Amino acid sequence: MDSKMLRLTPTKSQSDKRQYRWLKLQNELEAAASLCVRCGHLWNPPQVQGLAHFLEHMLFLGTEKYPIENSFQAFVKENGGSLNAYTSYEETCFHFEVGKDSLMPSLDRFSQFFICPTFTQSATDREMNAVNSEFEGNRNSDSWRYTAISHSIAEPSHPYSQFVVGNLKSLRDDPKDKGIDVRAFLIDFYNKYYSANVMKLCVLGNETLDELEAMVTPMFAPVVNRNISKLYPTHHQFFPHLPEKVFDLHELLKRPDYQPHRIVFPQEKCTPGWYNMVPKSDTNSLRLSWPCKTTLHEYETKPERYLGHLLGHEATGSLFALLKRLGWVTQLVAGNFGNVADVSMFCCNVALTLQGKDKVKEIITMIYQYLNLLKSQPPQEWVFEELRAMMQMDFNFLEKNSSGSHTRELSSRMQQYPPKDILSGPYLVHDWDAGSIDRLLNELTPENMLIIVTSKDFEGSPGLKAEQWFGAEYEPVKIDGDFFEGLKHLEPNGQFSIPVPNPFIPKDFTLNPEETTPHPQLIVDTPLLSLFWRNDNRFNMPKTHLMILVRPEISTKSDVDIVQFMSDESYSSPMNAAMITIFAQLCSDSLNEELSYYAELAGLAFHLSFCFEGLQLEATGYSEKVGVVVEQIVERMSKFQVKEERYRILKEQIMRDWDNQKTENGTRRAQSLCMETIFEKYWSSQQKRDALTDVTFEDLQRFIPKLLGRLKVVSLVQGSMRKSHAVQLLNNVIHSLNGPKPLLPAQIPERRIIKLTKGCNYYHLSNISNEHDKNSTIWSFYNAGIKSLRLCVLVELLANIMEVPLYNTLRTQEQLGYIVTSLHQSHVNTIGISVVIQSHHTAPTGLDARVEAFFSSFKESLDRITEEELQSYVKSLRSIKSQKFHKLGEEIGFNWLEICSREYFFDRKKKFVEELSRVSKSDLVELYDVMILNRETRRKISWHVYGCDREISSLEELMTSLSGNSEGHKELRRGPTQRGKIEGGPTVQLIRSGQEYLFRRELPYYPIGEKKE
């Protein structure tokens, strides 16, 4: 082989300062820390479905060189990193991030995954439970259920039709019945398909490229190259005439006789097809898709981008604009979703309104009318040129990704693109090729369509059948012959047109020449406006990010008929919260056709939303145009006239979204219950939903002018924008708000959290709302008190030290469930540690007992920790905190929090690192004792969410479980906040769902320190 071919520099973005080298090792494993193996679900043997995913889990559980389970995870965490893995149809990808000095030892441990995993019998038997818990956790998710249905629709002899996640049935019970030794299958699978020639490795480090190459080459050289084909094992059963070993997929795809999409979804057998599906949540949707030959090999012309751009356009004349005006849909997306098994699914997915769900045939008809408009004229080169310019601009000013996501993405792209295009492949288009557009367009026909309609309306229909793994209910529908024939001969629809040229594409990419400021500076400070500005050219981006918070006064005193809960405090009612939410959404909605959709395409994104303090507008994009967009939005907001029809549709949609949060999983539920319980003011989605029910169109009309009458604007402008330009822009914003009056300082809303009584154990008990979800969850929070810099440092460090041992004990050893995690958590001005566990086989009281047992045993580990070990944790946390922000958006988020909390501690991270060097072991042991272990001093509150098949424990049962016996308990109080005392032990208090306010009445709040403004 020509030695020049062994090294290559891929095309990179002009803003990208990293250096790259693509190289080919002797064993054909390519080096660039993420390793991607071309072996995924489609490689699963039919006897052990879910094996590829199970293997992904097993590689973390010991290698010959490093036999201890999860030892790689422990090492990476100790060194400031994180790791994960995923399995998809065609690949399994393992990736990690680590502190910059630990790359070499991490890579050494990582490489062993692909050289000598042990697959012990004991780990094999246990880890199936983790996969099963993962399955149980996703069982009620509609997107998983939809995917499972799409598998059942496909050709049954194709591996695409199989179960992908795996559970105890597919991994343990079914194989056992057939006398299959799963561990032997696992080892055989690994030996067959984990071959160097189908692995792509991407390594990123601070070393020079030569050093990296010298480090990586010997480490991965022992990975065996079995020289296997890149096609999944059953491929030759479907394409017997193809060469035995295929290494170049792009070449293969160019062959006209290679049509895998026709094998996965054979025409006349699978398409045209219509299925109705019953969802778990209350959503109505239509997914129209066309299985097409993959466009992977046409990445230089990207015909799917052109078609997706036009079919999914939202401006005047578009398909979406008309469907929205008719009140039938709330969202439409079109494009290529998922290249699986060499199939491109070109889709047009719409979210339906209540009215729209009865208009499915009409909507399908209109989709074809729009496609006919595109077919009636040759592809437009100017549309392509505009797209090309926007994609080139995106690529030139690509924001830097975190090292972890960057390597993960690249290792996967290395499977898809030739080396020179690994960086630019997904972004750039080279040649105008009208032929490829026409080819794709001609595949989008009624004969080739797959329709899936989702709605609760289909519940109880006699033709329903259950998909075998998830139990997802669906029904095949016979397509009405007249309707189908009609689709082939449609009249043109005069309301459709091709979009006009985009007015927001920027031309000026120069950077602001003013001096860079280290932190946001307060440059305007009046009763109406606080403006923070930072000129920031570190990222070389001609972009600016703006945050604008409008804190309104929402006086409700005079409107007895509107507001039920009367109060002169701003956010005191769920109805106000609901009305601001709907106002924000109506405004955004009204801007879409003429303004925001075009702006978004040109790289200008904005988001108007309800937040605790009022209305928040976030805008980001190229500095030349971002101000223009912001001014137009505020102008619209201040003169906003609600249209009754849109009000009705959005209200229905928001209420449904809030309602659907009832089907959220246990972890999400525990999280929102946490807010509801300990925050002084927090309205749950259910409360806002109930309040919105009574809001009429007239109520909202009266509410809006009041909303913006008295207010305070707080803003942060950061990026590449002149100081004078920022001041002018915000002055224009205030001006267009029609001369508002300033808020009084005392009217600025404050958030407070409850102060738990020391030594009392609070338990909030509730059922999961989803009546089919068997998972139980506990979320326990141990509050350490008001956060000082020192307390934050200690809590975060302790959380880091505890994380891996907790995971190791409660998940890997005890197999309590898939979700086992601990984290430091800040609530308003306090900080503490939370532990979260979700399990489908153990009740919350049992989980709580296991956590307590772990805490007792962890005490010894903490006592035994050496100074050297402590320093390695300190170093790890220091390396995390010393990391610079990778992109503008991350830093804005951080600064904005400092501004909204009015702490203005912009160099928090730097001070944190300084404080870290002053931590001693005795500080940590003391904190652990006071915050977690000592039942007299700790402030613990625990949310127990019971799975659907469990009864909530009584106080007596809970006390028995806590004390280990049923003797000597005393009940101190009855009622919704029932309380008891364990003899010689702690007090226990129960809080029942819906009674959180009663509990809060009894307790004080943490005081809020003095704040500026």
Ligand SMILES: [Zn+2]
């Ligand atoms: Zn998994």
